[in-house]
Amino acid sequence: MENTDIVRIRAHHGMCIAYFEGKGYSDGFVHHMMLVKQRMQDNPRIRVICSADEVCRLCPNNRDGVCETAGLTEGYDTAVMRLCGLSDGAETEWEEFAGLVKERILEKGRRKEICGGCQWNDICERKDGEFTADGKI
Numbered sequence: 001m002e003n004t005d006i007v008r009i010r011a012h013h014g015m016c017i018a019y020f021e022g023k024g025y026s027d028g029f030v031h032h033m034m035l036v037k038q039r040m041q042d043n044p045r046i047r048v049i050c051s052a053d054e055v056c057r058l059c060p061n062n063r064d065g066v067c068e069t070a071g072l073t074e075g076y077d078t079a080v081m082r083l084c085g086l087s088d089g090a091e092t093e094w095e096e097f098a099g100l101v102k103e104r105i106l107e108k109g110r111r112k113e114i115c116g117g118c119q120w121n122d123i124c125e126r127k128d129g130e131f132t133a134d135g136k137i
Ligand code: SF4
Pocket: 052, 053, 055, 056, 059, 060, 061, 062, 066, 067, 068, 069, 073
């Protein structure tokens, strides 16, 4: 039986949560995103997926469980999965997944090659150096 406490997190949201600074698609979305980020501090079990997740649940771009820009976002998910060595539906702990994202993508300055076309890229680009050892990307 599936553990109902498992939080579904789409793979590229491992990057979004790391960079989140209180901006988003709507006030409701931002508030919910803050709650998700807080919840991750308790290191819950998560299922890493390539489709709508807990973050998407309150997003105005979520149309009946499918992201309006799924053509882009699913590509981001697939790339994060590949670099982290995970497959769709992998079950793990948040800290394990967040560590993989940090080590294999963020600290290597590879975020932009995955989601550089995202509308929030300018915000993330200003913060990329916070994750790399020399402060450069
Ligand atoms: S834009 Fe798409 S992937 Fe991002 S939170 Fe909204 S529904 Fe989810």
